[in-house]
Amino acid sequence: EPEVTQTPSHQVTQMGQEVILRCVPISNHLYFYWYRQILGQKVEFLVSFYNNEISEKSEIFDDQFSVERPDGSNFTLKIRSTKLEDSAMYFCASRRGTYTEAFFGQGTRLTVV
Amino acid sequence: AQSVTQLDSQVPVFEEAPVELRCNYSSSVPPYLFWYVQYPNQGLQLLLKYTTGATLVKGINGFEAEFKKSETSFHLTKPSAHMSDAAEYFCAVKSFNKFYFGSGTKLNVKP
Numbered sequence: 001e002p003e004v005t006q007t008p009s010h011q012v013t014q015m016g017q018e019v020i021l022r023c024v025p026i027s028n029h030l031y032f033y034w035y036r037q038i039l040g041q042k043v044e045f046l047v048s049f050y051n052n053e054i055s056e057k058s059e060i061f062d063d064q065f066s067v068e069r070p071d072g073s074n075f076t077l078k079i080r081s082t083k084l085e086d087s088a089m090y091f092c093a094s095r096r097g098t099y100t101e102a103f104f105g106q107g108t109r110l111t112v113v
Numbered sequence: 114a115q116s117v118t119q120l121d122s123q124v125p126v127f128e129e130a131p132v133e134l135r136c137n138y139s140s141s142v143p144p145y146l147f148w149y150v151q152y153p154n155q156g157l158q159l160l161l162k163y164t165t166g167a168t169l170v171k172g173i174n175g176f177e178a179e180f181k182k183s184e185t186s187f188h189l190t191k192p193s194a195h196m197s198d199a200a201e202y203f204c205a206v207k208s209f210n211k212f213y214f215g216s217g218t219k220l221n222v223k224p
Contacts, residue, residue: 004156006156031210033212035212035214041216042214042215042216042217043157043203043214043217044214045211045212045213048210048211050210055210056210056211091156091157093157093212098210099145099164101145101147101159101162101207102207102212103159104149104156104157104158105156106155106156107155107156
């Protein structure tokens with residue numbers, strides 16, 4: 001069964017460093033998302049991406065964040081200068097069409113020290 | 114505005130007892146509703162979904178949910194809990210291109 005894959009599963013980084021979280025969505029999907037879940041809190045929307053551009057972003061998704069789909073298969077989330085409060089589980093998701101559910105990856109646990 | 118409320122942060126049940134996890138939503142458009150399950154240190158797995166049609170939907174692992182428009186609810190049920198059901202369950206509503214999640218309910222299954 002096709003699935004969304006994320007790498008790495010766990011990333012530890014120093015405050016102020018740049019990180020890139022990688023995702024390979026399901027191949028015929030058109031809509032892509034990043035969500036995050038701070039430990040013990042709700043799953044929060046970060047950004048959605050469709051037709052090679054951001055379709056919506058949340059207040060959390062400030063200038064420190066960016067997304068790319070560099071080669072038609074990978075979908076990356078970059079955090080330019082990490083802060084302690086960026087520590088969270090980051091989930092990538094994709095869906096095929098307007099009326100379909102989102103499929104989530106296993107997540108990348110980001111720890112900023 | 115769209116939102117999802119899961120009032121119970123934890124629900125304890127005994128093995129083989131029935132399970133009900135509550136979810137209420139608000140949506141300005143006809144909702145698409147979902148339940149996802151998260152096992153420890155894993156991602157979100159779709160349990161079931163409601164888009165249109167039959168209001169009682171069946172999902173994986175013996176779970177069901179009923180869409181009740183008059184009550185703006187989408188509660189998740191299972192007749193008999195197994196130890197393997199212990200996990201966190203998230204209700205979500207899709208509005209336009211975004212998914213809104215509830216705060217999650219941890220299902221604790223006791224032998």
